[in-house]
Amino acid sequence: MSSTSASASAAAAADAPERRRRSERIAAQGVTLRGGRSRLAPLVTSVLPPLIGLALLVLAWQILASRNSAFPTPQATWDEALRLFADPFYRKGPNDQGIGWNILASLKRVGIGFGMAAAVGIPLGFLAGRFKFVAGMCDPIVSLLKPVSPLAWLPIGLLVFKAADPAAIWSIFICSIWPMIINTAEGVRRVPQDYLNVARVLKLSEWKVLTRILLPAVLPHVLTGVRLAIGTAWLVIVAAEMLTGGVGIGFWVWDEWNNLNVPHILIAIGVIGVVGLALELLLVTLAKSFAYEEVEA
Structure with missing residues (x-):
């Protein structure tokens, strides 16, 4: 191996810890890097699906109420509650x-x-x-x-x-x-x-x-x-x-x-x-x- 290649490898190895620390600081701010994961991802995956499910339920309820006048709408039920x-x-x-x-x-x-x-x-x-x-x-x-x-x-x-x-x-x-x-x-x-x-x-x-x-x-x-x-x-x-x-x-x-x-x-x-x-x-x-x-x- 030439002296130039050896020097480049040594410089890259010395710079690796600094790059890892910089990546950790960026990830701590909620920014996702390649191969990393945002701190908000677990929150999104745990909160978003239930909200979507509830929204679909209310939508189905609203459609049913719009086709049947005897069935109260979600808004009317909420006001009564x-x-x-x-x-x-x-x-x-x-x-x-x-x-x-x-x-x-x-x-x-x-x-x-x-x-x-x-x-x-x-x-x-x-x-x-x-x-x-x-x-x-x-x-x-x-x-x-x-x-x-x-x-x-x-x-x-x-x-x-x-x-x-x-x-x-x-x-x-x-x-x-x-x-x-x-x-x-x-x-x-x-x-x-x-x-x-x-x-x-x-x-x-x-x-x-x-x-x-x-x-x-x-x-x-x-x-x-x-x-x-x-x-x-x-x-x-x-x-x-x-x-x-x-x-x-x-x-x-x-x-x-x-x-x-x-x-x-x-x-x-x-x-x-x-x-x-x-x-x-x-x-x-x-x-x-x-x-x-x-x-x-």
Whole structure:
């Protein structure tokens, strides 16, 4: 190699670190270079698709409303929603209450039924996953009753409890318990056998095996079952309230249909979706906080 070529190569190598630092400074300002990526790209890819999807939904809604005079436009529905939520907690009688009270009544029923299902389903799932005898007892019952529609249990609740409110809570309980049992039992079965072997060598009691080994390892599976159950419970309460009446978002939808108030029905659909999404995001965040990953050495 000639001395000229060697000098050029040495100069290029010395200049390379400075070029990299200059490229990093430019990229930090949001400018994309060849082979680089703007800092705004992740934001665009995460925000733009949902906005486009919502825009297409509103466009389809507007086209439908323009072809059917009985269907309210997005603007008319939005104006009615502003008026409705200006005073969501008014009371003018037992059958004339603000939408806020109806949402709270539904959430209360969901909370009671869901809490009862968790108190029964999670411990039962631990037992089914830990002991084959208990699993042999539970598996045929779960397989037989899980496919049954939750609303099919509503008449049983009305027959037993003689009241609409406990019957709705019973429907939530019976639909929420299956995901908790299944996911908890599956999580216990997935615990590595080495963990249990160590517990056997150390002669740990069953209580310590549960609290020190099984519970930390199974918690992500438990929260997955809880997340699936809460979504199903929120779906069921709306349908159950349509049939049982009283105060609740489901009954409110049915009452507005009887009054042919279509904007209120569309608003209720939006509210049901937002509340369900909020519950889902809350439990997803909780599940992520308890998730763990194996760290490679």
